[in-house]
Amino acid sequence: MKSVLLYYPFEVAENANSGSKLRPKEMYKAFQQWGSREGVNILLLSGNSAERETLFEQWKAEGKLDDLWFCYMENQTIPFWLTDKGHIPKKPFIDTKVMKFLKQRHVPVGVFYRDVYWKFDELYPLKGAKKTVMKTIYRMEENFYSKYCDVIFLPSDAMGKYVDINREKVSLPPGGKESQVVRSERVKQNAQGLYVGGINNKDYGLFLLLDALEKANEASVICELTVVCREDEYKGLSEEKKARLQEMNVAVKHVSGEALNELYREMDFAFIPRYRSIYNDFSVPVKLVEYLSNELPVIATYCQAQQEIIETDGYGLICEDNPEDMAKAIVKMTKDAEHYRENIQKTFLQKHSWLARVEKIKSSLIK
Structure with a gap:
């Protein structure tokens, strides 16, 4: 053998x-x-x-x-x-x-x-x-x-x-994992967006996302945001930033494991709002893979590697790293999330799973 x-x-x-x-x-x-x-x-x-x-x-x-x-x-x-x-x-x-x-x-x-x-x-x-x-x-x-x-x-x-x-x-391929996704019954009228990640570094783009959300919700509220972050990072925010999150009715949670999986089932789409940089152009965020493994369409900034994964098979929307363009993406996503979710269900695991990764390793080394 x-x-x-x-x-x-x-x-x-x-x-x-x-x-x-x-x-x-x-x-x-x-x-x-x-x-x-x-x-x-x-x-x-x-x-x-x-x-x-x-x-x-x-x-x-x-x-x-x-x-x-x-x-x-x-x-x-x-x-x-x-x-x-x-x-x-x-x-x-x-x-x-x-x-x-x-x-x-x-x-x-x-x-x-x-x-x-x-x-x-x-x-x-x-x-x-x-x-x-x-x-x-x-x-x-x-x-x-x-x-x-x-x-x-x-x-x-x-x-x-x-x-x-x-x-x-x-x-x-980034290594997507099969999840038993059974979406929770919808109880809220507005679209539910999710951000999971760091909040203590400008580069992560949370406050860029808040600026965009304000613009998208200007005429009427179409999207509500939930932020999942480490508790110590939230405590370390300035009072001014905490007040802004509260004023915008952003739900802040500190969950992981099954509690986070449950949250994924309640959401309509997710955000990766990082600012574009040389490093961000070639890095693939772990959260991108996690979102897609949970069948969540993604709104992400135009960092090259994540843009390629999302746009190639229609897993979400790409925008520039400014509030105006991201706000347009939010408005569009509130209407089209189901279309992007269907694309994820059709091809994500087939093309981006851990097994697909093994297959590519083998075909690259044995020719």
Whole structure:
């Protein structure tokens, strides 16, 4: 039986409370589902560097790595040499050992390169000598991928020009998840819009959304807004901003898990109002995938990667990052939300699920 190696040079989080922690687990589950269907054995090599070395040597001795078809690797926001606790690797050469083994046996390797925020001074928090050292290590990591990987998988095509790795670059579907969406019976006359996310950074665009909502509701109220955010972020808002939310009758909630799922069932559409920037052009918000997985049409600003996903299959409306254009989108969405929801139901999971992601990885590495 053919085998596929998943190489995660880090410990997989037990409790996945963010997109970066969730993705490796969902990918493993999707690979197992795909492997079961295709008759392929899936081997997950993960853990700290010492655990990876022990398992790698054990599998080699047992012959488990004799018939590898291809290898899929994940990276994290820090270079993989630093993923052990305390950022000091117990076995610093294990990653090179694994990759050399694969290269000698002509096993195709692809890595998901998830982020390049370290290339943007306004986003990367380190300063001085620490910053210089870390940027050097990040470049070493890029050189490592250039030497050992055949394909670099990215969150979006737009990110490609910021990745200095001379290899084929392929964007992957974002990883939508099947949800049992049973919409709640409508009890409110006005359209219900939802924003889930940060509220303590201008870049997130919540107050741009409020400006747009005021304009859309100028003649008469057509849309009501619910905001879901962290409680500490809400408490940290100025009294002036809190008062504005109250004056506009915005419902502010601090929910997650099943309570958030219930809220998704009550909403008509959702917002991603972030301001356009170079970084926002190529990043794919986790919330976009969550909204679409829950069959919620989306009004989003014209950041390139999210625009491509939404417009290609008609999952919502794109607007400029100003109140006037967003207000027009709100008015249109209140009339056409059901049309966009039908589009999501028809194609989103088929084209953007975790399983679709696995299929694209396989077809990119095995030609």
